[in-house]
Amino acid sequence: MSSQQPRYVKMHDNDNVVIIANNGGLPAGTVLDNGIELREAIPQGHKVALTDLAAGDIVRRYNVVIGYAKTDLPKGSWLNEHRLDMPAPPELDNLPIATEKTTLDPLEGYTFEGFRNPDGSVGTRNILAISTSVQCVSGVVAHAVERIRAELLPKYPNVDNVISLEHIYGCGVAIQAPDAVIPIRTLRNIARNPNFGGRTLVVSLGCEKLQADVFFPDRFIPIKNGGFQRQDENIALVTLQDEENIGFEGMIQSIMRAAEEHLIVLNKRVRTTCPISDLVIGVQCGGSDAFSGVSANPVVGYATDLFVRAGASVMFSEVTEVRDGIAQLTARAASPEVAQQLIDQMRWYDQYLGRGSADRSANTSPGNKRGGLSNIVEKAMGSIVKSGSTPIQGVVPPGERCTTRGLNFSATPASDFVCGTLQLAAGMTMHVFTTGRGTPYSLKEAPVVKVATRSDLARRWHDLMDINAGRVVDGDATIEEMGWEMFRYMIDVASGRKQTCAESLKIYNSLALFNPAPIT
Amino acid sequence: MSSQQPRYVKMHDNDNVVIIANNGGLPAGTVLDNGIELREAIPQGHKVALTDLAAGDIVRRYNVVIGYAKTDLPKGSWLNEHRLDMPAPPELDNLPIATEKTTLDPLEGYTFEGFRNPDGSVGTRNILAISTSVQCVSGVVAHAVERIRAELLPKYPNVDNVISLEHIYGCGVAIQAPDAVIPIRTLRNIARNPNFGGRTLVVSLGCEKLQADVFFPDRFIPIKNGGFQRQDENIALVTLQDEENIGFEGMIQSIMRAAEEHLIVLNKRVRTTCPISDLVIGVQCGGSDAFSGVSANPVVGYATDLFVRAGASVMFSEVTEVRDGIAQLTARAASPEVAQQLIDQMRWYDQYLGRGSADRSANTSPGNKRGGLSNIVEKAMGSIVKSGSTPIQGVVPPGERCTTRGLNFSATPASDFVCGTLQLAAGMTMHVFTTGRGTPYSLKEAPVVKVATRSDLARRWHDLMDINAGRVVDGDATIEEMGWEMFRYMIDVASGRKQTCAESLKIYNSLALFNPAPIT
Numbered sequence A, B: 001m002s003s004q005q006p007r008y009v010k011m012h013d014n015d016n017v018v019i020i021a022n023n024g025g026l027p028a029g030t031v032l033d034n035g036i037e038l039r040e041a042i043p044q045g046h047k048v049a050l051t052d053l054a055a056g057d058i059v060r061r062y063n064v065v066i067g068y069a070k071t072d073l074p075k076g077s078w079l080n081e082h083r084l085d086m087p088a089p090p091e092l093d094n095l096p097i098a099t100e101k102t103t104l105d106p107l108e109g110y111t112f113e114g115f116r117n118p119d120g121s122v123g124t125r126n127i128l129a130i131s132t133s134v135q136c137v138s139g140v141v142a143h144a145v146e147r148i149r150a151e152l153l154p155k156y157p158n159v160d161n162v163i164s165l166e167h168i169y170g171c172g173v174a175i176q177a178p179d180a181v182i183p184i185r186t187l188r189n190i191a192r193n194p195n196f197g198g199r200t201l202v203v204s205l206g207c208e209k210l211q212a213d214v215f216f217p218d219r220f221i222p223i224k225n226g227g228f229q230r231q232d233e234n235i236a237l238v239t240l241q242d243e244e245n246i247g248f249e250g251m252i253q254s255i256m257r258a259a260e261e262h263l264i265v266l267n268k269r270v271r272t273t274c275p276i277s278d279l280v281i282g283v284q285c286g287g288s289d290a291f292s293g294v295s296a297n298p299v300v301g302y303a304t305d306l307f308v309r310a311g312a313s314v315m316f317s318e319v320t321e322v323r324d325g326i327a328q329l330t331a332r333a334a335s336p337e338v339a340q341q342l343i344d345q346m347r348w349y350d351q352y353l354g355r356g357s358a359d360r361s362a363n364t365s366p367g368n369k370r371g372g373l374s375n376i377v378e379k380a381m382g383s384i385v386k387s388g389s390t391p392i393q394g395v396v397p398p399g400e401r402c403t404t405r406g407l408n409f410s411a412t413p414a415s416d417f418v419c420g421t422l423q424l425a426a427g428m429t430m431h432v433f434t435t436g437r438g439t440p441y442s443l444k445e446a447p448v449v450k451v452a453t454r455s456d457l458a459r460r461w462h463d464l465m466d467i468n469a470g471r472v473v474d475g476d477a478t479i480e481e482m483g484w485e486m487f488r489y490m491i492d493v494a495s496g497r498k499q500t501c502a503e504s505l506k507i508y509n510s511l512a513l514f515n516p517a518p519i520t
């Protein structure tokens, strides 16, 4: 399709706007094939009015009210964030509850090659993870990881990597404050991520508030020494303040000794054929533009449906990006209980934002707006698309594990690295990340499949983007075709047959804990 | 002095407790030379009652009420956190205001060799710093730093290091929330730290909320490109989403090109003789025990007085650790205005903790208590000692720069890495850190001088502790002698004649931003 021919995308018959698809946008005077003449130049991804709007008139996209015209705007006008008033946030009562039940046929015949763990969970990678109970020790742990990579890892070829689960949690967090439970359970559950084979090593200082028996209460994960009785050897604890650690080299040696014990065990892990239902997938978007909701997110939504039909657990997230679509979500809840959990999480988040004198409108970024997303309502509609069309079977509070198969809402901030961190805590073994403006964000704890919304980005960032959903905008592929392509690619990645772009380049962002509690 | 001979420390004549100084503590039945017989074994650093206490009686240390006896406690009893009730926090009105003016003679004849910057500030190190406006880019920046260190740094021998100012700030922070100003100005002011020679490199993504003109408003630091007009070349901005960056290697090359421009300039920096008044020192304590307030902190307090007398800026910090001593601080304020600023910062912090259902008592850690500190009141009295005895000339709100010479209170959380991060933003070029339990914490942005409270720790962590203040407890040195020793050592470190232990070992903790604003 020529780049000269005017192209645009309409999401729903009832919409009174379309977005311009051409790379570089279209000049004033261009006439679309629906007869609309552009009254001004309109950038790619931005909206044009299909009808004459009077001040206060509804602007509708995705068959949803995304705003009201601020002034009179004749058809062909550019509708950007300055020309729209945002609707009020939807109330959290009188919502439709579990009214919509989309039933899709089970999808059979697909498997992947994964690392099955003693607890039944299955990893997509075989990683030695070193966690810490307090940030104080992280400078020492960074040295230990380098030494382990250089001196030990080559001896254990079945182990993919050695990583530190670095974070800035420390005694500053008011540990008794009600919300402190969130960062603590996040750290605890990340240590249990299936990609680590149940063999995470914990380095502690000794005097910190997050003592071993608080980090892992009730021998949640048996701890080898320190704090309480050794049960088995699943998790080793190295405490830097222990008397036997003489100087820096003593600390490094203690960590390396414990690491090697774990490497010996991890090296014996082998991939076996597993049903798709053993996959735990987290999806999110970041650096979004107006094509996120048109190309990449619908492609992810299609793949989400495929994985759910095949029995996998798939989480979508980002509370402030779905808040405006709460009525759609409660309607899609598999049960009234699930709907109530959705409402509870939204209410908690409303209150959390309110305490800090913020609201959901704080979500949209300048890049979102330059990319054509006028406000959070429009962004939300494009974001929810990632969840596909199946009923929501479970809700995962921030930092908790996902324990329900099928589609889950994991209630996290939209912030890319905070969301990714919480999805790892939920047990995610593969991450899908769509981006329109482009972000090189990635994780070292699980493979991250990057999906570009536009071909221009996919071309420019040729070695950073795994999948180019821009082909949908270009008319070169359908959402269905690309959804299947993504499904097959992700199975290859999960099975270790393929590495993601970010894995090849070893691009790793650090964890970012969600800590709503105060710091002392 | 033999380890058999019972030793103890009394802080003030009016105290009705002493702490046991012997390594390993003392057994029941030991008779001190003041005639007190221990009724039970008492660990090192823990308190013993000098008088018979009835339930409710005052327990006094540092001539301050640190608590009330929970039950009847005969003399010779162990007074630990389970046997004391904590006093109520002092009110913030009716405080003594600027009533106490300690005048110390100026100290002349001392200089150091520092790197003077165009803006008049002076660094103790010559570091190329790479900051980021959003966490998304940090995985790429980590690669760039490795490449710059390996390929460029060897060509510029006058540059000490290349570092990334990594952090987890991102679009998630509700940028319009009132408290979001704190992490933003922290990042801005860290980029201006004198150790970076006014030549910080900023890597941005492009679509983030913290755009260049928000990060550096009013061309606060002139930005080379992107966002607004180039003024000069002090700060270069590399934007990963810029069209010219093709793929990962394109991003790396852009960062390396900008880095080399800066390295050329930084390599020309030379040390010149500077007055001590060009030093900006931050002091804090972490992993404290009962000896922190007996040995290391008084030694630091003595050195603080020496530096203040010589004209330097010295900051003490840690709001929750001085909150119980507010009356001492307002009395020491150099003016009613400074006293009011102290009160304002304490009030803001009280409210901040209250919003999260926490209070100052959340500060003390299990290690503090095992080390003999029963509660935050006792810890506070030992913490304030670091500030020496001179009037408080200035108050630095969190994230702001210190602009006043002499003793300053920089209002930060007590959390070690959060405090260190904020002191760097305040312009700190040398950090002093006392520890009793022991922490390997350090920074890469400025040298960190570590001071052990006990000889046992200094021996065990022989290559991690710069100064052993335990010699004061052992009776081998006076506070005055050790204060002078520290003063001279710090001048050597500031001048680059000596490296700290942590610099030699390259132990670096990451920055930890103080973000009281919510995350979307």
Ligand SMILES: [Ca+2]
Pocket (backbone or CB within 6 Å): A284, A285, A286, A287, A288, A318, A321, A383, A414
């Ligand atoms: Ca998103």
Ligand SMILES: [Ca+2]
Pocket (backbone or CB within 6 Å): A285, A286, A287, A288, A414, A415, A416, B171
């Ligand atoms: Ca985002």
Ligand SMILES: [Ca+2]
Pocket (backbone or CB within 6 Å): A284, A285, A286, A318, A414, A415, A416, A419
């Ligand atoms: Ca996101």
Ligand SMILES: [Ca+2]
Pocket (backbone or CB within 6 Å): B284, B285, B286, B287, B288, B318, B321, B383, B414
């Ligand atoms: Ca402290």
Ligand SMILES: [Ca+2]
Pocket (backbone or CB within 6 Å): B284, B285, B286, B318, B414, B415, B416, B419
């Ligand atoms: Ca501290």
